Amino acid sequence: MHEMSLAMGLLREIERQLKPYGPEARATRVFLEVGGLRAVFPEAMQLCFRAASQGTVAEGAELVIDEIVPRGRCVGCGREREIDHTYFLCPDCDLPVKLLAGEELLLRSIEIEEPDPKGDK
Ligand SMILES: [Zn+2]
Structure with a gap:
């Protein structure tokens, strides 16, 4: 299951980005963009993220x-279209479709909870 290694990489990136906020800062929501060609199953990703984020x-x-949604542009007619894994030839001119989107795996933003500056705990 490659979602686990993706989740671990994602967590390393989150920890790196939270570092400037101090040791008490916590991520509360994490926004991830995943291209349809990455073959990432959202349910599996959720499970792996939950498991890997412990501690x-x-x-x-x-x-x-x-x-x-994966998109590409035909090198022949220049038309943009949605594509899937098996479909990289333009149905009109039988020429390759150049990939424009669909391979993303991008940590877009993180919502952070910072500690109370007064520090009463
Ligand atoms: Zn075409």
Whole structure:
């Protein structure tokens, strides 16, 4: 299941981005863009994220996955179209379709909960 290694990489990136906010900062929501060609199953990604985030700054954070529909442009007619894994030839001119979107795996934003500056705990 490659979602687990993706989730681990994602968590490393989250920890890196939260570092400037201090040791008490926590991620509460994580927004991820995933291209349709990455063959990432959202349910599996959620499970792996939850498991991998135990004991990290993102423990208990909500993972919001935005799936990007793969698109490409035909090198012949220049027409843009949605594509899937098996379909990289333009049905009109039988020429290759150049990929424009669909391979993303992008940490778009993180919602962070910072500690109370007064520090009463
Ligand atoms: Zn074409």
